[in-house]
Amino acid sequence: MNEATSSVIFIILAFSLGAILVMKRDTLPPRLKRGLALSAIVMIAFAFFIIVYSFYRMGS
Known part of the structure; x- marks a missing residue:
């Protein structure tokens, strides 16, 4: 698995855990x-950081 796939899986799982709670x-x-x-x-905070960081890397 590459870095993007792992990040997407973590983001989905973090938000799913929050929703279930x-x-x-x-x-x-x-x-x-x-x-x-x-x-x-x-x-969830770390997932937001990953999202912002991926947008930052896409722009540069």
């Missing part, structure tokens, strides 16, 4: 919810 927030235990939410925030 939002949809299932009522059924998760509080301790598990906090850890998953923090990891999802970090992953």
Whole structure:
């Protein structure tokens, strides 16, 4: 797999994790919810960084 494919897969998975956590927030235990939410925030922030960086590299 090349770098672009890996980036796209990570971005899709990060946003999917965030969406699943939002949809299932009522059924998760509080301790598990906090850890998953923090990891999802970090992953989504890194996914945004990858998107911005790929646009930056495309322009130069």
